[in-house]
Amino acid sequence: MPLRTDASFAQAFEHAPVGMALVDLDGKLMRVNRAFTELLGVPRERVEGRPFYELGYDGVQEDLANALRMRDGGLDRFQAERRWERSNGMSGWVLVTGSLVYEDGEPQYAVAQILDISERKLTEEALTASERRFRTLATHSPHGVFLMSPRGKLRWSNAGMQEIFGLSLAHQLGDGWTDAIHPDDRETALERARTLLRQGEEMRLEFRVLRADDSVRWVDVTTGPVRDREGTITAWVGSMEDVTSEREARQALATREAEFRMLAEHSSDFLSRHAPDGTYRYASPACQTLIGIAPKDLLGRTPFELVHEQDFALLGDAFTKAQAGGRATASYRLKCGDGELRWFESTLRGVAAEGSPTPTEIVAVTRDISTRKEAELELTRLAMRDALTGLPNRILFSDRLDLALRRSRRRKPASIAVYFLDLDRFKLVNDSLGHAVGDRLLCEVARRLQNVLRPGDTVARFGGDEFTVLCEDVIGELEAVAIAQRIVEVFHEPFQLEGADELFVNTSVGIALSGGRDDSADGLLRDADAAMYRAKDLGRGRFELFDAAMRAHARERLGLENALRRAAERGELRLHYQPMASIETGEIIAFEALARWEHAERGMLCPDTFIPLAEDTGMIVPVGAWVLREACVEAARWRARGYDQITVSVNISPRQLAQPDIVGTVFDALHESGLPGDALWLELTETAVMSAGPEISARLTELKALGVRLAIDDFGAGYTSLSHLRRFPIDVLKLDKAFVQGLGREKRDASIAEAVIGLAHALGMTTVAEGIETAEQLQALAELGCDLGQGWLFARAAPPQDAAALMGGRLLPA
Incomplete structure (x- = not known):
């Protein structure tokens, strides 16, 4: 077959800017140029000699038919847009053009051109999609939407504008829309529109529309120019809102x-x-x-x-x-x-x-709002202060420690000293003399510590019988130790407390200095705590400065942690139950489930010994789940024996409440035990309620849907705000024992207790007073209208069989 082979043709063919190919009348590629192979991503040797319709683009059948028609003389030229796929998997669009070459009146071969038009097609598709989206949005918009020519002639409007004007699209086209403008507004509105059209700026108009039924509507119109790449205005697009009601x-x-x-x-x-x-x-x-x-x-x-x-x-x-x-x-x-x-x-x-x-x-x-503000400030003070001693609480102490650390980084070489104090054998005072004496002792300890320290130092009650001290600008270990010595010596003098003989109480003190490897608030408190435990181990009534040797004590705590992890599966955990009774009748309403650990070496351990460790390590989640299941099973047994009115109360820690499956855990405990939801109370800490975000709030709602009742434990000791009480589905408020202890003696405690009980009743909640120890406290609570009471005056926590023995009777003050 004749084929041009002269050098000029070959050079032009090879370097043509578009893909070119010579195709015989059977559709095979005889020659291709470089642009052709680059476009398709296929080497020349894999193309030449193959049928062109194997090149991997759509429309093969149609182009094959065109090739046959060329061969048979039925077609001299064809052109088509095809989608194609390169050898690397990328796809695009090409414009394929084919034409016959004749010699002596007979077709010899075809010349094919392939031009990449992918960018143009993508642009066209984007424009089409954009127009489709615009029309869809405009058609369904509740407001009027319209499109105008550069000179302000209406081209199109949606149903919203047609409804506002009371005119069909046909009557609005061109200048027809202006007929609906109220005669009193028409000239002003059109003149302003013409001015803005000339300036080519976005415009906003407000005018009245007089509809065919003589009703008048106010409309707020916003429109702006649409420009091409050269900045020429090609159209105006706008929206219209009926603002009649706003005007009225x-x-x-x-x-x-x-x-x-x-x-x-x-x-x-x-x-x-x-x-x-x-x-x-x-x-x-x-x-x-x-x-x-x-x-x-x-x-x-x-x-x-x-x-x-x-x-x-x-x-x-x-x-x-x-x-x-x-x-x-x-x-x-x-x-x-x-x-x-x-x-x-x-x-x-x-x-x-x-x-x-x-x-x-x-x-x-x-x-x-001065009176209200004073109350809010007092509540804020209470939230940052310990209710019993008036000292800063854990939250305020941590804030001050953070601030002190930031200051110390700018004032080297002075250090910060953190002291962690724990009263030695304080539990013995509570157990032998009662919580009232214990509370008075804590207040006296707070007073002595404040008197012995420098004016700028901070003393805080960290919780229970634990105190912390923050001293800034401490020069070295010698000064830190001197301060600790003064603290220890404060306890050498006996405490003279009303209702008790002389009390001799010591304290174990741990010291941590900044400048170590972990200069953070949590790190210093942890180190001071470790040093305090070391002081206890070495005989109590002394102080220890944290050093590397303290790690051994940490290892001991780790051993206790490991034992706790196996306690449930070894059957070492126990539940004791303390009743809650009607203050008016003495009838038992509920039992609070309290965990005990029968340690193989240390004997029966109370919650204060291992629950904080469980909280710190996350073990509270499995331990809490065990407590929940066991309490539900025991309560179901009571009900099976005819005590249908008895409910059981279980404490839920913030860490448990934060678990995504807490609702499922409660559901499973109820379902497996057969206990109805209304027979279970879940006691939450104030911290859990205060820090509750949307996710926790949703979980509380889901728990309520199971039928359980939600209670806030130790209310008044933390910082729950009134807004949280109103926002969350709380059923029960348990008044903190710190306020109960002062009833009959402290007018302020009585006022707070009265306010809390009144608030709870106003919100439809049941009130429970914790830590009732005297008949005087019981009488005061009865006069204040408190619903339920709990404390040693009624009964201590007891094993299940002993608790069951109390059912059916009425608890009278011991």
């Missing part, structure tokens, strides 16, 4: 101005109107009573002239939100006419005059 509302607000003034004149709250910058335009007479300034003396001034400088931003943010058309509330301190600083709360809202799209005035309602 603003009009109604204006007509109620007189009513507002009349109400303001007689309101006990301070009502005021302000310019957007805060300037008083009106002040009701109540301002004279609340802030001691006459209304006329406020006009032309702003509240920022009176507000405390530290609260300036709070009020400023509220005004900013109101200026934007929103509503905002701010609490702040204001300097009153007599010079006194008082707390106020203002609720502000922006109000727009007719025809204005933004607020032209801010209306404020202000009230005196």
Whole structure:
């Protein structure tokens, strides 16, 4: 077959910018150029001599038919767009063109060109998809959507705009839409639109529409230009919203101005109107009573002239939100006419005059909240303070330690000293003399520690009989040890406590100094704790400075941890049950399940010995699950014996509550034991409730759905806020024993107990008083209306068989 082979043709063919191929009349590739092989990603030797329709693009059958028609003289030229796939798996689009070459009037072969049009096709597909999305969104939009020509002629509108105007699309096209503009607004609206069209800027119009049924609607129209790559405006696209109701509302607000003034004149709250910058335009007479300034003396001034400088931003943010058309509330301190600083709360809202799209005035309602603020500050103080001793609690101590560490990094070489104190044999005092004496001892310890330390040092009650001390700017170990010596010597003098003979109590002290390998709050506390245990091991009533040798004690704790991990499977865990009885009748209502560990070497261990370790190590999860199952099984046994009214209460730690499967764990315990959900109480710590996020809140709701009752344990010892009580599905409040101990003696404790009981009853909750030890406490709780009581006055925690023996009777004070 003749084929051109001259050098000029071969060079032009080989270096052509598009893919080219010479194809015989049977469809085989005789020659291909470099662009052809690069486009397809196939070497030349694998292409030439093969049928072109094996090249891996769609439309093979159609192109094969075209080739046969060429061979038979039925087709001189064809062109088609095809999707193709390269040898590396990448795909794209090509434009395939084929034409016959004749000699002496007879077709000899075909010349094929392949041009990569992938980018163009992707652009076309993107444009098509974008237009499809736009039309879909516009068609289903609840607002009016429209498209205009560069000169403002309507090309298209959706059903929303047609409904607002009361005109079909056919009647709106071109300038037809302008016929629906209210005659009184038409000229102004069109002139503004023409101005903005000439400027080529985004525009916003508001005008009335007069519909065919003579009804009038206000519309808010926003439109902007669509530009091509050269910046030329090709169309205008816009949206339209029916704002009739908003306009009517603003009009109604204006007509109620007189009513507002009349109400303001007689309101006990301070009502005021302000310019957007805060300037008083009106002040009701109540301002004279609340802030001691006459209304006329406020006009032309702003509240920022009176507000405390530290609260300036709070009020400023509220005004900013109101200026934007929103509503905002701010609490702040204001300097009153007599010079006194008082707390106020203002609720502000922006109000727009007719025809204005933004607020032209801010209306404020202000009230005196000083009493409430004082209560909140007291609650905050209580949240950061130990309720018994008044010392900083664990939270406040940790905050101060963090702050001290940050300061110390800038003030080397001075160190921070952390002291961890544990009273020696304090449990013996509680067990022999009662918790009331124990509490008085803790208060006296707190007083002595504060007296012996430097003014800037921090003493905190860390929990139970544990105290911590933070000393900054300590120069070396000698000074740290000297402070520890003073602390230990404080305990050499006997304690003289009401209701007890002289008490001799020592303390074991652990010291940790900053500058070690773990200068963090947790690290220093851990090291001080380890040193304290070392001091106990070496005879108590002494101090130890943390060093590497303390690791041995840590290993001992690790041994206890390992034993705890096997305690459940070895059958060493036990449950004792302490009753909760009606304060009015003595009838037993519930039993609280309390864990015990019968250690092979150390004997029966109380929860205080191993539960904190379980919390620290995460073992509380399996141990807690065991307690839950066993308690449900035991309660089911009681009910099977006819005690249907008895419920069982189980403590759930924050770590357990954080487990994703806690709801399933409770469900399984109920299902496997056959215990109904309403026979189970779950006691939560205040920490768990306070730190609850959306996920924990959802779990509490799911637990309630099982029928169980939720209780907050030791209420008042932590920092649960009133908002949390209202937000969570809590059924029971257990009043912390610290408040119970003071009943009959401490007026403040009685007030707090009365407030908590009243709050719980107002929220539909049952109240339980913990730690009742005296008839005097019981009588006070009865007078306060407390529902249930628990404590040694009734009964101590006992094994299941002993607890069962109490059922059916009434508990009388011992």
